[in-house]
Amino acid sequence: GILACDESTGTVGARLESIGLENTEDARKTWRGLLFSTPDLGKYVSGAILYEETLFQDHPSGKTHVEVLQDNGIIPGIKVDAGLKPLPGGLAGEQVCTGLDGLPERCDSYYARGARFAKWRTALKIQDGGPSALAVQEAAWGLARYARICQESGLVPIVEPEILMDGDHD
Secondary structure: OEEEEOOOHHHHHHHHHHOOOOOOHHHHHHHHHHHHOOOOHHHHOOEEEEOHHHHOOEOOOOOEHHHHHHHOOOEEEEEOOOOEEEOOOOOOOOEEEOOOOOHHHHHHHHHHHOOOEEEEEEEEOOEOOEOOHHHHHHHHHHHHHHHHHHHHOOOEEEEEEEEOOOOOOO
16 A cells, blocks of 8 residues: 555644644654554555655664665655645635645755655646636646656656545536
């Protein structure tokens, strides 16, 4: 399987705070180190999608998180999209995925650090009259451009177009 551990700093922080821990880089590094040191993890997981902070962090053992994963036969990957923002000219509530600016340089850096695949998620909402043709076009264009950039950097792209569950579809 693929372990999705690409939660943002804020999401991990909320989880840490829910158990009384402060959201610091050291606490996040320790949490991820514990996760990646799970005995026999490589028997069940073949790849791990990382958040950028994690890709460049050291493991508590002194190795990098990437090295610990690789030592366990797990292929490191990276989340490369920068999240969603409102789609200008789209229907109310429609969003577009961001993160193409500077992506070629970032992908080169991610590959050099040990990532071998990347993930980009975009979302479409089913609603009255939508998704609009513009939203579909922008999602497809963004995913295609991301995939090409990844391949040019040696990364295998995971293309994730998501149809949101919270629409007015049946």
